[in-house]
Amino acid sequence: MQNFSARTGISLAADSADGYQIPPGLPQNDFCLIMQNFGRCEMVPSSAAPPQGEEPQLRYDGAQIGHLIIPICDGHHLLGRLVSEPFAVTKPDFATVYELARALPVHPDNLMRAVQSVPVVSQTNIMEAANLVHTLVQHVVAQNYKHQDELTVLRAFDSIMTNLSYEVLSDMILNLGIRLLRGQSALLLLAGDEGQREEAYSGPEPNGTGDLRKLLVEMSDFVLQSKRPLSVPDASQSPWTQFLLGRQDVKGSVTITPLLQQDRIRGTLGVYAPDASRDPESDLHLLSMLAAQAVNSLVMLERLVASEEQALTDSLTGLYNYRFFQESLQRELSRASRSRAPLSLIVLDLDNFKLINDSYGHPVGDRVLRHLADLIQRHSRKANVVVRYGGDEFCIIVPEGDLDTARGVAERVLAEIRNSPFGDETHGVAAQNLTVSGGVTAYRPEEDNAFSFFKRADENLLTAKRTGKDRVVAE
DSSP, rough: HHHHHHHSSEEEEEESSSSSOTTTTOOOHHHHHHHTTTOOTTSOSSSOOOOSSSOOOEEETTTEEEEOOOOOOEESSSEEEEEEEEESSSOOOOOHHHHHHHTTTOOOOHHHHHHTOBBOOOHHHHHHHHHHHHHHHHHHHHTSSSSSSHHHHHHHHHHHHHOOHHHHHHHHHHHHHHHHOOSSSEEEEOOOOOOOOEEEEEEEOOTTOOOHHHHHHHHHHHHHOOOEEEESSSSGGOHOOOOOOTTTSOOOEEEEEEEEEEEEEEEEEEESSSOOOHHHHHHHHHHHHHHHHHHHHHHHHHHHHHHHHHHOOTTTTTSSSSSHHHHHHHHHHHHHHOOOOOOOEEEEETTTTHHHHHHHHHHHHHHHHHHHHHHHHHHHOTSEEEEEEEEEEEEEEETTTOHHHHHHHHHHHHHHTTOOOOEGGGEEEEEEEEOOEEEEEEEEEEEEEOOHHHHHHHHHHHHHHHHTTTTEEOO
16 A cells, blocks of 8 residues: 555555445545535445445546545455545546536535645556556455465464454454354454443344354353353254254354453354364364454554544544544444434534633633533433534534434533533632533435535524523424
């Protein structure tokens, strides 16, 4: 990827196999953000299906500006993709930009300024570099998957994992587990210190063979509790397996190992194979080696994520910042569009903040904002995304929350702020009563994009301000 960037001047980053959006690590210029706000970015999931095939390809947003996609395949499965930052194949002229601006609609001068920030790379150069990267990637994958022995497979795992996202990493762990044990399905279960769980599964859904995912989940729970590996080499001799699958004529084998980070258990990795195991000790050994490699890669990813979060955090309040808000909003909109799950947005603004700054100075104003951020964070749902949007304005993304749920969150936050005056005796500031106004809206999949979704919540906030402040307007 460094060679590609040196040849073309644009960056590449990894995208998961089942996702189709701009990876968070890529720079997004003003043109890219405008396209996303108007639902025209081809890298954001929409009614248009992601491109298929194994060759590098271009995906255009408009005005001959778009992204390069390089698939990563093992010959049978799509493992992931490399995605470029937006670029133009030719320098767009104003006439082309003007037609795009009219179609959006957006101010033509603003769009032209955004277009001028997009790097220009000729299509010949970009495709030559893309084909070189694609050839090298396919060669590495082919070489690393050529043999079935443990060292070759685990080296492939090690050499590829370190540059990919969690989604791609989990997919590859599952694929390697299935390949190593000649399995039919696999489950990666991650367990947090506070009881939270995350599951990744590869295999058939419930059918004539029974619910293999249910089987792996229950047996993985047993391994989590016991902290010991589990091997069922011949399922036909296991009443437990027969009970979980709801059948007597069960064949196959189950192998599950804990994911251990020193003395801490991070989760489990389990594989179901359709045939009885001829060498269960070898199966368990192979899966344990894969689990150890998985833990190393997960720890590395967590460190990378922690480093990335520093760039996504507001230095004053410790909340997430505007950039993180944009990325999270796109991600949640995509998830809500696919699953049809509810999604809501709350926009909050401190009432009369200018008066506080003018009366006591900006240092006190900063402490007021930190006080406010702490109250909002503590009295919002744990699953919500709390962001300092800018100045004295805050946003709360409410996944899986309808309008009534979000209104309840906003009302609770307003009540806590109302009942928690700010005072700073050290700097001679008597207790100050604070109030906040809020605008709330719910996502409408048939008509909304990121821009219209936020705009409606912001308009409701303005209505709350105009009609007396210290209130929530939700519609």
